[in-house]
Amino acid sequence: MTLRNIAIIAHVDHGKTTLVDKLLQQSGSFRDNQRVAERVMDSNDIEKERGITILAKATSITWHDARINIVDTPGHADFGGEVERILNMVDGVIVLVDAAEGPMPQTKFVVGKALKLGLKPIVAINKVDKADARIQEVVNEVFDLFAALDATDEQLDFPILYGSGKNGWMGNSPDASHEEGMAPLFDLVLKHVPAPHVEDGPFRMIGTLLESNPYLGRLITGRITSGSVKPNQTLKVLAQDGSTVESFRVSKIMAFRGIERQPIEEGVAGDIVAIAGMTKGTVADTFCDPAVVEPIKAQPIDPPTVSMTFMVNDSPLAGTEGDKVTSRMIRDRLMKEAEGNVALKIEESAGKDAFIVSGRGELLLAILIENMRREGYELGVSRPRVVFQKDVSGQTLEPIEEVIIDVDEEHSGIVVQKMSERKADMIELRPSGGDRLRLVFHAPTRGLIGYQGELLTDTRGTAIMNRLFHSYAPHKGEIVGRRNGVLIANESGEAVAFALWNLEDRGPMMIEPGWKVYEGMIVGEHTRDNDLEVNVLKGKKLSNVRSAGKDEAVRLTPPIRMTLERSLSWISDDELVEVTPKSIRLRKAILDPTARKRADRSSKTA
Secondary structure, three states, X not given: OEEEEEXXXXXXXXXXXXXHHHHHHHOOOOOOOXXXXXXXXXXXXXXXXXXXXXXXXXXXXXXXXXXXXXXXXXXXXXXXXXXXXXXXXXXXXXXXXXXXXXXXXXXXXXXXXXXXXXXXXXXXXXXXXXXXXXXXXXXXXXXXXXXHOOOOHHHXXXXXXXXXXXXXXEEXXXXXXXXXXXXXXXXXXXHHOOOOOOEOOXXXXXXXXXXXXXXXXXXXXXEEEEOEEOOOOEEEXXXXXXXXXXXXXXXXXXXXXXXXXXXXXXXXXXXXXXXXXXXXXXXXXEEEOOOOOOOOOOOOOOOOOEEEEEEOOOOOOOOOOXXXXXXXXXXXXXXXXXXXXXXXXXXXXXXXXXXXXXXXXXXXXXXXXXXXXXXXXXEEEOOOEEOOEXXXXXXXXXXXXXXXXXXXHHHHHHHHHHHHHOOOEEEEEXXXXXXXXXXXXXXXXXXXXXXXXXXXXXXXXXXXXXXXXXXXXXXXXXXXXXXXXXXXXXXXXXXXXXXXXXXXXXXXXXXXXXXEEOOOEEEEEOOOOOOEEEOOOOOOOXXXXXXOOOOOOOOOOOOOOOOHHHXXXXXXXXXXXXXXXXXXEEEEOOOOHHHHHXXXXXXHHO
């Protein structure tokens, strides 16, 4: 049976997971009576809730006499670490592009990596049945993108298919017959993508995806570069520097057959398999025959650009909602995450009770925090900070991102103004169809933290912002942060409706009556630029005297709902987000008001 290994590349919401659904269905991977969920590859709970792919996952289909291994890649640049590794497992890529939106930042990011590796692309224009589709312009944009990314002449001569993944068809033209379904795509993959390159010698495989199985222990997935492997065979693990990590006996070999993994008797060169039995081997290590001494070189991973401090939750309500609260538990969980996610970097603070976690962007770190809180962890998290670098002359460099904002023409002025306040340089302004403009900026990552919510407010929810790491550049100077102060609770207890009603003139609230509060907790946003301590426990004074019209009904304005991402981008440097399995609270880093004022005074004099 011949083999083909391909990855599907697309921006968020351009339809790659739906396309994989249709490929699996039409290749006969499911039984006639099998119940299959929509977007079957999005197996993670958060992936299902948000409708985005976070983890790279592999599947396999059989078409005629060939097996095609397909890797579904994440569509967000923050999960780029996943993408960079899996491109080593494939020989070709399907670049899926929305017929209306065209190639977007994430498409550019992954396509650039794929072209550098010499992979042969197939371009699939998806959603051609949309009313605002601009098919020919999008094809031209894709060609321009490939040319800008230094594609070779062979890569620029890419085949193009048109279709609708949702409706389950692809063809050689936008008005092709729908009867053939996905057959033209299957046939093109077999014709255009080369068979896997197999090297001579004993068994070698570089680890690409790591996961933990309750029955089998550690499972490492990768493509076999040379040789073959069987159960009970002895292998060793080599680190990137050539040192031996461990030797182990293979307990099981699993291969993808449809959406399920099945045990096989032998893994052969070129196939993508998962191996069980090791205890220490991890991503980027080489799994090989004991005779091998040279490791396979792994692709370098782009450096992290954003860091946060994860610390033990020390609020008065600590331990009331979660069961994993100690620094040792938090450390073990972070180290376990860093093993499988090469884009993360974990450092311990001097006091050992806080950890500096660095990654590609706020979303990557927010997903990690969300997973931890669902597992029962309690922790305090600081505001995201950018990771600075120094050049040879000692000058400070900061990360710059390419920002693409699609916005209605009437709102473009306020967007340009706000971006210039954040030290962004406008690179391009052009119409994108339907009275909308596409604005392209190069902006410092510092200025973009917390801007997403403000952008949606300024444009009445109509703007779409996409970001991608561009480069490191000289520090751009001071950027103005949040302009409003906060309302801080001055006592511990349960919030009272009457007190909240009386405080509405001071600013919008973030809590509801009956919620537990403590001294130093943030309960609302102040209308002015200074912080204000307020009493949210003060009830109404009761007396025996009653008069008509005296008792006004307490009608409260609904509070601001602070999600995890919004909280992380909203807080200032002297504030923390308290994350528990049931609640997300905002608080001052120093809870005691006297100590807080003393620290504020000393920071101003320093």
